[in-house]
Amino acid sequence: MAISLARGSIHLEKPVYISSYSSTAGKKEGSGPMGECFDRIETDSHFGQKTWEQAESRMQQETVYRAMEKISLTADDIDIILAGDLINQCTSSTYSIRPFGIPFLGLFGACSTMAESLITGALCLISGAAKRAVCVTSSHFSTAERQFRFPLSYGGQRPPTAQWTCTASGAAVLDMQTKNAPAIEGACIGKITDLGVCDANNMGAAMAPAAADTLTRWFEATGTSPMNYDAVVTGDLGLFGGQLFLELMMKQGYEVHPVYHDCGVMMFDMDRQDVHAGGSGCGCGGSLLCGHFLPLVQRGVIRRMLFIATGALMSPMLVQQGESIPSVAHLVEIVSGEVDENA
Amino acid sequence: MAISLARGSIHLEKPVYISSYSSTAGKKEGSGPMGECFDRIETDSHFGQKTWEQAESRMQQETVYRAMEKISLTADDIDIILAGDLINQCTSSTYSIRPFGIPFLGLFGACSTMAESLITGALCLISGAAKRAVCVTSSHFSTAERQFRFPLSYGGQRPPTAQWTCTASGAAVLDMQTKNAPAIEGACIGKITDLGVCDANNMGAAMAPAAADTLTRWFEATGTSPMNYDAVVTGDLGLFGGQLFLELMMKQGYEVHPVYHDCGVMMFDMDRQDVHAGGSGCGCGGSLLCGHFLPLVQRGVIRRMLFIATGALMSPMLVQQGESIPSVAHLVEIVSGEVDENA
Numbered sequence: 001m002a003i004s005l006a007r008g009s010i011h012l013e014k015p016v017y018i019s020s021y022s023s024t025a026g027k028k029e030g031s032g033p034m035g036e037c038f039d040r041i042e043t044d045s046h047f048g049q050k051t052w053e054q055a056e057s058r059m060q061q062e063t064v065y066r067a068m069e070k071i072s073l074t075a076d077d078i079d080i081i082l083a084g085d086l087i088n089q090c091t092s093s094t095y096s097i098r099p100f101g102i103p104f105l106g107l108f109g110a111c112s113t114m115a116e117s118l119i120t121g122a123l124c125l126i127s128g129a130a131k132r133a134v135c136v137t138s139s140h141f142s143t144a145e146r147q148f149r150f151p152l153s154y155g156g157q158r159p160p161t162a163q164w165t166c167t168a169s170g171a172a173v174l175d176m177q178t179k180n181a182p183a184i185e186g187a188c189i190g191k192i193t194d195l196g197v198c199d200a201n202n203m204g205a206a207m208a209p210a211a212a213d214t215l216t217r218w219f220e221a222t223g224t225s226p227m228n229y230d231a232v233v234t235g236d237l238g239l240f241g242g243q244l245f246l247e248l249m250m251k252q253g254y255e256v257h258p259v260y261h262d263c264g265v266m267m268f269d270m271d272r273q274d275v276h277a278g279g280s281g282c283g284c285g286g287s288l289l290c291g292h293f294l295p296l297v298q299r300g301v302i303r304r305m306l307f308i309a310t311g312a313l314m315s316p317m318l319v320q321q322g323e324s325i326p327s328v329a330h331l332v333e334i335v336s337g338e339v340d341e342n343a
Numbered sequence: 344m345a346i347s348l349a350r351g352s353i354h355l356e357k358p359v360y361i362s363s364y365s366s367t368a369g370k371k372e373g374s375g376p377m378g379e380c381f382d383r384i385e386t387d388s389h390f391g392q393k394t395w396e397q398a399e400s401r402m403q404q405e406t407v408y409r410a411m412e413k414i415s416l417t418a419d420d421i422d423i424i425l426a427g428d429l430i431n432q433c434t435s436s437t438y439s440i441r442p443f444g445i446p447f448l449g450l451f452g453a454c455s456t457m458a459e460s461l462i463t464g465a466l467c468l469i470s471g472a473a474k475r476a477v478c479v480t481s482s483h484f485s486t487a488e489r490q491f492r493f494p495l496s497y498g499g500q501r502p503p504t505a506q507w508t509c510t511a512s513g514a515a516v517l518d519m520q521t522k523n524a525p526a527i528e529g530a531c532i533g534k535i536t537d538l539g540v541c542d543a544n545n546m547g548a549a550m551a552p553a554a555a556d557t558l559t560r561w562f563e564a565t566g567t568s569p570m571n572y573d574a575v576v577t578g579d580l581g582l583f584g585g586q587l588f589l590e591l592m593m594k595q596g597y598e599v600h601p602v603y604h605d606c607g608v609m610m611f612d613m614d615r616q617d618v619h620a621g622g623s624g625c626g627c628g629g630s631l632l633c634g635h636f637l638p639l640v641q642r643g644v645i646r647r648m649l650f651i652a653t654g655a656l657m658s659p660m661l662v663q664q665g666e667s668i669p670s671v672a673h674l675v676e677i678v679s680g681e682v683d684e685n686a
Binding site: 001002003004007008010050051053054079080084087088089090091094095097098100101102103104105106107108109110116119120123124126127128129130131187188189190191192194313314315316317318321323326328 | 446537
């Protein structure tokens with residue numbers, strides 16, 4: 001059973017295991033400082049397809065296949081798949097999942113999707129509705145730029161606060177049997193937060209308050225503080241958003257800085273790769289969770305971490321209508337199997 | 344606990360109650376044959392707002408308020424809200440939910456969203472993660488036409504298979520305590536189905552195979568047949584899609600016709616209201632479930648029903664790229680409190 005510690009903050013009495021995970025990255029992401037952690041780096045940004053959208057679908061699909069393959073599963077072994085992405089109508093996910101024939105729940109959490117799918121998948125397993133779930137998300141630079149900002153060929157200039165949407169995907173297989181795998185022990189479901197940021201080129205600032213709200217609620221619900229965790233990882237706040245997040249947490253009395261990492265900042269070499277404030281996108285946090293952090297948890301190097309994926313629930317149309325950008329941040333507590341055994 | 348009867352088919356050992364529900368409809372929907380069932384009919388299609396998107400958000404928000412008010416709840420009493428809609432980035436839902444401050448899971452299932460939110464909400468409650476959930480969806484004719492087909496002012500001609508996206512919303516409050524309310528006793532999570540329909544003006548045909556797949560899987564998993572239900576209700580297959588659905592079920596050996604209803608066909612007077620193949624949209628099934636069917640279940644007139652909401656997971660961009668329309672259908676089994684008491 002799950003126990004509701006406070007509204008939205010959940011402790012899992014019996015953990016849900018992340019029994020397999022896989023990550024894919026594009027060429028630019030693969031040649032950054034994290035390049036070695038990905039299962040696959042694809043140098044063709046079209047992934048062998050004709051359009052960017054088909055490319056993203058293909059990337060996501062291959063990531064799911066690899067996550068299943070690693071533990072010798074096929075689509076027939078999966079009871080439910082939970083997926084979402086940034087593209088209108090979550091189209092990268094629906095076309096990606098079409099051939100699998102797995103019961104499907106579509107999610108929309110923008111860049112918070114990896115955490116949302118892990119939480120929703122874990123609760124499905126806890127409820128007894130499913131024995132094995134796949135959680136997946138993706139983003140692609142070229143699909144996202146065209147949709148949220150400018151077509152690539154327009155050559156629009158990017159302000160210093162802009163982030164670079166990562167071409168990347170992460171997929172995880174959940175079950176309740178596998179031991180000695182990273183385990184989900186808790187979660188905090190985000191509330192929509194909106195402090196009035198209207199600039200679609202400053203998403204880190206829009207999302208930072210959501211991350212701070214969720215993490216503060218989690219610390220209060222669990223009676224923990226940053227020192228109880230080996231790592232507190234946000235998905236894609238970037239340089240400016242991350243700084244704002246740390247300041248907001250400081251105001252709440254929590255010094256997160258010593259254990260803090262942001263996947264958006266980690267993904268690229270800021271001096272060399274011209275990405276301004278860092279990486280972003282569902283695939284940014286998703287691929288580094290599955291490529292970098294989960295292996296560290298598996299090996300016990302990280303024994304307890306919080307993965308906080310933040311999403312700017314931005315509609316280009318409403319931003320054009322003068323609206324501000326609502327954001328959400330979902331938190332997942334992941335512990336190493338070892339710690340769990342001794343608990 | 345939930346019991347997995349077969350992949351995606353779930354029986355709830357302890358039912359989840361739909362303790363309150365509310366519906367809102369626009370002027371055209373309100374002057375159709377179902378007009379009397381809605382809690383509120385709004386004659387201003389802008390709902391007092393400046394843009395269509397803001398109008399849809401406002402409609403959805405008011406529907407949630409009314410569902411909570413009916414049982415004297417406020418947003419603070421709700422542990423989690425599950426919402427989605429048709430508009431890019433589920434923007435009607437995120438802006439609608441922003442002021443509530445309720446932990447939020449965003450869903451994307453196109454017109455299947457009402458069923459998807461009821462299923463996901465019920466599983467959250469069953470897992471123990473939440474005590475009370477709100478499930479909501481909406482659609483608006485003017486937001487959907489602009490986004491999926493043509494701007495209204497273009498005056499494009501509509502083929503006979505076209506459906507009319509309903510301006511409507513439905514919201515439900517779930518808990519596990521209230522007795523004598525409609526109860527969710529089972530569910531079947533849909534698989535993505537795609538038989539190659541590429542015509543965005545014939546969504547019923549794209550969605551019918553998904554509905555037939557889900558219902559056949561449900562009958563097989565539960566050993567039931569149409570005669571076990573007082574009503575089998577689809578969300579918005581419309582005249583042509585509904586006919587195709589009945590034929591597909593017939594091929595599987597199930598005569599659904601005697602208990603069959605489609606919200607899209609029920610919503611409008613086909614002779615008088617010029618809607619061609621009927622109503623569609625998340626709000627079509629959502630509002631008639633909450634406005635018409637749940638009250639009948641509450642009064643015991645319907646003792647056991649299946650609500651199957653179908654979604655065309657259509658991306659205008661991929662349809663322009665020549666892709667076919669993947670669809671999904673989620674099924675919810677709803678029984679009257681009375682039946683449950685005697686079970």
